[in-house]
Amino acid sequence: MKAKIKVTLKTGVLDPQGKAIEGALGHLGFDGVGEVRQGKYFEVELAETDHAKAKEQVKAMCEKLIANTVIENYDIELA
Amino acid sequence: MKSAVVVFPGINRERDMMLALETVTGSKPVSVWHTETELPKVDLVxxxxxxxxxxxxxxxxxxxxxxxxxxxxxxxxxGLKVLGVCNGFQIITEAGLLPGVLVRNKDLRFVCRQVKLKVENNQTFFTNRMQKGAIVSCPVAHGEGNYICDAETLKRLEAENRVVFRYAEGTNPNGALNDIAGIMNESGSVIGMMPHPENMIEPLHGRTDCRPLFESLLAA
Structure with a gap:
């Protein structure tokens, strides 16, 4: 099984990289670009075959290492 | 005063720190590699x-x-005393020894210069030889020193006098909340700071403003 994890900054957390990208899109002439927020994407190969157990395992990984929940949210998709 | 300096792959200020500890406290710190599982018996890490x-x-x-x-x-x-400097501050915060998190500097630039540091709390193991409110010069060198935490944590840090160092007015190099440069945990056993006091202790450094911080370790 493979876990696909998206980590995004919580609302209200300053994202200077997103801001820089937003500015660059403007310089390239893309009109109508609103706020840009940058995040991270991870793919984790798992030996676990049980969906529920895998989800628990990946959730623990996110809480303990992959995301810093002070500033980040995470979203898990199993495939 | 026995101390240990922890070394991880990619750490590059351990020699400066060990030299500062030895120069000021008179005893040579032990270097501890990150794969070790137990610290030697020391008063400070x-x-x-x-x-x-x-x-x-x-x-x-x-x-x-x-x-x-x-x-x-x-x-x-x-109750073991722990001091985290720069990446060390980021590491001990990530390890949950201090609240909050250090994120990218507000303007995305790596800053390498001198700032003015204000000693907000002089009742700690690293500041007891300083005057409260004293302003000292100290170098910073970091890309991710912007300290942030939730509103409640910030309120607690301020109310409990746990902001140990603040960037003096106008010298905040990274956008940190309330100009926070260094904080401590509830009991005062753990202190984290972004600036590098180990690089401002001898005449060769240009100034010796931060020497009393290391002298504080002898009294603590």
């Missing part, structure tokens, strides 16, 4: 600056989960 694991994932995140950090965390909870 310093987590120095650098770029542990190339700042992969988040600055300090990988080092914070290394074997030696388990023992440091356990002993810190029992």
């Amino acid at each position: 310093v987590v120095p600056g650098g770029f542990s694991y190339g700042d992969y994932l988040r600055c300090g995140a990988i080092a914070a989960r290394s074997p030696i950090m388990q023992d440091i965390r356990a002993k810190a909870l029992k």
Whole structure:
């Protein structure tokens, strides 16, 4: 099984990289670009075959290492 | 005063820190490699600056989960003194020894210059030889020193006098909340700071403003 994890900054957390990208899109002439927020994407190969157990395992990984929940949210998709 | 300096792959300020500790306190610190599982018997552990694991994932995140950090965390909870400087501050914060997090500098630039530091709390193991409110020069060198935390944590840090150092007015180099440059945990056994006091202790450094910080360790 493979876990696909998206980590995004919580609302209200300053994202200077997103801001820089937003500015660059403007310089390239893309009109109508609103706020840009940058995040991270991870793919984790798992030996676990049980969906529920895998989800628990990946959730623990996110809480303990992959995301810093002070500033980040995470979203898990199993495939 | 016995001390240990922890070394992770990618750390590069451990020699400066060891030299500062030895020069001022008179005893040579022990260097501890990150794969070790138990600290030697010491009064103070310093987590120095650098770029542990190339700042992969988040600055300090990988080092914070290394074997030696388990023992440091356990002993810190029992009162062992821990000082984290720069990347060391990021590491001990990621390890949960201090609240909040250090994120990218507000303007995305790596800052390497001198700032003015204000000593907000002089009742700690690293500031007891300083005057409260004293302003000293200190170098900073970091890309991710912007301290943030939730509103409630910030309120507690301020109310409990746990902001140890603040960037003096107009010198905040990274956008940190309330100009925070250094904080401590509830019991005062753990202190983290972004600036590098180890690089401002002898005439060769240009100034010796931060020498009393290291002298404080002898009284603590």
